[in-house]
Amino acid sequence: MEIVLDHTLIDASEGSAFSITRPDGESGIVLVCEHASNRMPRSIGDLGLDEAALQSHIAWDIGAAGVAEILSDTLDAVLVRQCFSRLVYDCNRPPEAPDAFPEKSEVFTVPGNAGLSEADRARRTDELYHPFHDAIDQVIDKHVAAGRDVVLVTVHSFTPVYFGSRRDGELGILHDADRRLADAMLEAAGEAELAGVRRNYPYGPEDGVTHTLKRHGLARGIPNVMLEIRNDLISGELEQSEWGVRIAGLIMSGLAGLKASEARA
Incomplete structure (x- = not known):
């Protein structure tokens, strides 16, 4: 198992740090998958x-990209995806965060991230984080220029067993200070009698997981x-398709509820 650092992180032959699916999507929904x-x-x-x-899940969010693609198709929404592992740079973390370059993820030690120099960190930030968030x-x-009502939705997955503890929830709907859309989607989930849907699960803003929401939404x-x-x-x-369609319904119901709430205000 080699550990190699070069002066150029991504060779031109390896393509871009990010990809964009359905760039001409007509909805105002912007989908993001940081750990695709x-x-x-x-x-x-x-x-x-x-x-x-x-x-394993330490390197990416298993299944998240597939669900995000279904959401993009179903909602006619643009999708921005990261093209490299979060172990190299976790694009849902700011550059100053210690876990932007994780030296340990759950029970796994990541030798190639130990003792990174400032130059190494800057290189990864410049070639992965900035291009992704600029996109x-x-x-x-x-x-915004097209006059659309913009909504930001980021798509992740979580492991059913974490540090030996089982997680029985199925879908977490997370928010930071702006809880409008989360509230509306949770209400829609309740009306649809969907089991296993929880607020700020299995993480919350106190765990530092809402960077993308804060940077682009808040x-x-x-x-x-x-x-x-x-x-x-x-x-x-098949499962990704089923969940993608199910979540698309929650998003649309949530947006309808949000608009109705704003009209009453």
Whole structure:
């Protein structure tokens, strides 16, 4: 297991740090998947991890990209995805956060992230974090210029067992200071009698997981929500499709409820 650092993190032949699906989507919904891929830049090697670790939840949000794609298709919404593993840079963390370059993730030690120099951190930030979040800004700017009502939805998954403890919830609807859309979606979930849907589960803003919401949603006053789906429920394409359609319904019902609430105010 080699640990390699090079002066260039991502070679041009490896493509962009992010991808955009359905760039001409007509809805104002902007979907973001910060942990879509477990891919490693060649210059990084495997960070000293074996294949089992690189395929596990520590490297990516298993199934989240598939659900996000279904949401994009169903809602006619643009989707911005990260193309490299969160172990290289966790794009749902600001550069100053210690876990932006995790030296340990759950029970796994990440040798290739130990003792990174300031130059290493700056290189990863410049080649992964900034291009990804700049792309989100540009997508939102385009929607605003088109006069659309913009909504930000980030898509994640969580492991059913964490540090030996079982998690029985199925879908977490997370928010930071702006709870408008989360409240409306939770109300819609209750009306649909969906079991296992919880607020700020299995994490909350106190755990530092709402960076993207704060940077692009709260800063602009845009309704925003973060979704966490238990990854054993979305392990295959069929399950991802089912959950994507189910969540799309919650988003649409939530947005309708939000508009009705604003009209009454």
